Amino acid sequence: MEPIADKKKAIFESTLELVRENGFHGTPMSLVAKKAGVAAGTIYHYFESKQDLILDLFHYIxxxxxxxxxxxxxxxxxxxxxxxxxxxxxxxxxxxxxxxxxxxxxxxxxxxxxxxxxxxxxxxxxxxxxxxxxxxxxxxxxxxxxxxxxxxxxxxxxxxxxxxxxxxxxxxxxxxxxxxxxxxxxxxxxx
Missing domain, CATH: 1.10.357.10 (Tetracycline Repressor, domain 2)
Incomplete structure (x- = not known):
């Protein structure tokens, strides 16, 4: 498995935590970015959409x-x-x-x-x-x-x-x- 960027890992970890707390529906990209400590635009550098984020996270796990x-x-x-x-x-x-x-x-x-x-x-x-x-x-x-x-x-x-x-x-x-x-x-x- 190739290493991932620290920001991308932070986004994944934040998404996992937020999905546990709020479910998929209650976890918008803006909240993930805020929790991960990245700019809103940064999250879109790695993922085109919330669906891409969730699917990439699934494969990463x-x-x-x-x-x-x-x-x-x-x-x-x-x-x-x-x-x-x-x-x-x-x-x-x-x-x-x-x-x-x-x-x-x-x-x-x-x-x-x-x-x-x-x-x-x-x-x-x-x-x-x-x-x-x-x-x-x-x-x-x-x-x-x-x-x-x-x-x-x-x-x-x-x-x-x-x-x-x-x-x-x-x-x-x-x-x-x-x-x-x-x-x-x-x-x-x-x-």
Whole structure:
């Protein structure tokens, strides 16, 4: 992923925060510019419209998530270690970026979602998850189930854990967080 300009990053971070607070409709470009500390004209240097901003932000976040998977998945490392590294890596990313989950939740239920041209199943994110779980099946670590199902189960498990924890509805005692991916692994692994 190529680095982005500091101003563009500030615009993205401000947009995430404002969308969490006000939703898409309540987040005009002028408010984003003000919160990001950039001139109104500067925001239009990077984005032609609010739609462009929202769609670019969506792709930027997806690239960050993909980079976590790339970083934690290595053919040089035992598969089980990669499994736990990916689980904890994504858990840490979502925990450290709570506005991302709020953004995604609103995005998939908004008209902006219709402008995403890629099919979810052919997206790089889905392909990387599927490939990872195909490897586990091929190497005999996981049950011979659909890699799409295994990937969906793992990813939604991470998202649900973060959402429940960050909302305060789930308070985990020491060591309990480790039990969640372990139960997931135990349910997926071949015997």
């Amino acid at each position: 997806k690239e960050q998530i993909i980079s976590v998977i790339k970083r934690e998945d290595s053919a040089e490392m035992p598969y089980q270690k990669c499994f736990f590294n990916i689980w904890y890596g994504l858990h840490a990313y979502y925990s450290e970026n709570p506005n991302v989950l709020m953004f995604f939740e609103q995005f998939v239920n908004s008209p902006y979602n219709a402008f995403i041209q890629e099919d979810y199943n052919s997206s790089e994110f889905r392909q990387r998850l599927t490939s990872f779980f195909e490897r586990g099946i091929r190497e005999g670590h996981l049950k011979a189930l659909s890699p799409n199902v295994l990937g969906t189960l793992a990813h939604t498990n991470i998202i649900s854990t973060v959402k429940m924890s960050s909302s305060g509805r789930l308070v985990l005692e020491e060591g309990e967080l480790k039990q969640i991916p372990q139960i997931l692994w135990d349910g997926m692994r071949s015997r």
